[in-house]
Amino acid sequence: MAEKILLIEDEEKLARFVEMELLYEGYAVEKAHNGRTGLELAENGGFDLIVLDIMLPGLNGMEVLRRIRRASDVPVIMLTARDTVMDKVTGLDGGADDYMTKPFEIEELLARIRRALRKKGTAARESLSALGLVLEVARHSAAVNGVPVELTKREFELLRFLLENKGIVFSRETLLDRVWDFDYAGDTNVVDVYIRYLRGKIDEVFGIKLIHTIRGVGYVIKDE
Ligand code: CA
Numbered sequence: 001m002a003e004k005i006l007l008i009e010d011e012e013k014l015a016r017f018v019e020m021e022l023l024y025e026g027y028a029v030e031k032a033h034n035g036r037t038g039l040e041l042a043e044n045g046g047f048d049l050i051v052l053d054i055m056l057p058g059l060n061g062m063e064v065l066r067r068i069r070r071a072s073d074v075p076v077i078m079l080t081a082r083d084t085v086m087d088k089v090t091g092l093d094g095g096a097d098d099y100m101t102k103p104f105e106i107e108e109l110l111a112r113i114r115r116a117l118r119k120k121g122t123a124a125r126e127s128l129s130a131l132g133l134v135l136e137v138a139r140h141s142a143a144v145n146g147v148p149v150e151l152t153k154r155e156f157e158l159l160r161f162l163l164e165n166k167g168i169v170f171s172r173e174t175l176l177d178r179v180w181d182f183d184y185a186g187d188t189n190v191v192d193v194y195i196r197y198l199r200g201k202i203d204e205v206f207g208i209k210l211i212h213t214i215r216g217v218g219y220v221i222k223d224e
Pocket of ligand 1: 011
């Protein structure tokens with residue numbers, strides 16, 4: 001079933017454009033052009049993600065977010081015309097999952113939507129495992145055969161992504177796109193560096209072969 005997105009945005013031209021792009025990507029979309037209608041729709045539930053403009057007539061976006069958060073942890077991406085640190089801090093403190101400043105590239109919004117939906121899907125899952133390695137996603141902890149492994153946030157995210165997709169080979173470019181921030185404009189060598197860190201902490205310490213290199217293609221975790 002298509003994931004359902006609620007778009008609360010009073011600029012109708014922008015709302016229509018974003019709606020068309022979302023439909024094209026295969027999402028189901030509902031729109032609201034003011035805060036009150038948006039909040040009513042949100043409270044009725046059933047959405048996988050909400051895109052919420054801050055400057056709205058009637059009830060502003062911050063207030064809508066505050067009320068949504070009373071009852072729901074649905075991912076919310078805030079939109080604002082003002083690029084002020086204050087807005088960002090207020091939005092994230094208020095429980096927004098991500099934040100975009102207008103004008104934005106639609107591709108970036110789509111990438112952030114995918115990321116927020118992916119995080120939501122993973123948070124629901126309790127643990128991921130392979131070859132004696134167990135990742136407790138909610139607790140952000142890792143252990144091999146019960147022995148804890150200390151991982152940095154980035155190491156954890158990379159390992160989590162590979163574990164979620166066991167058996168699938170990913171190129172460095174794809175890993176960079178899926179695990180690192182979308183706007184990270186670095187060299188794909190950074191992926192090799194982190195794979196080396198993970199092998200140093202897991203494969204070498206515990207004598208297992210968890211992360212495989214597929215020459216000329218990329219990396220994969222195999223559970224055998
Ligand atoms: Ca607006």
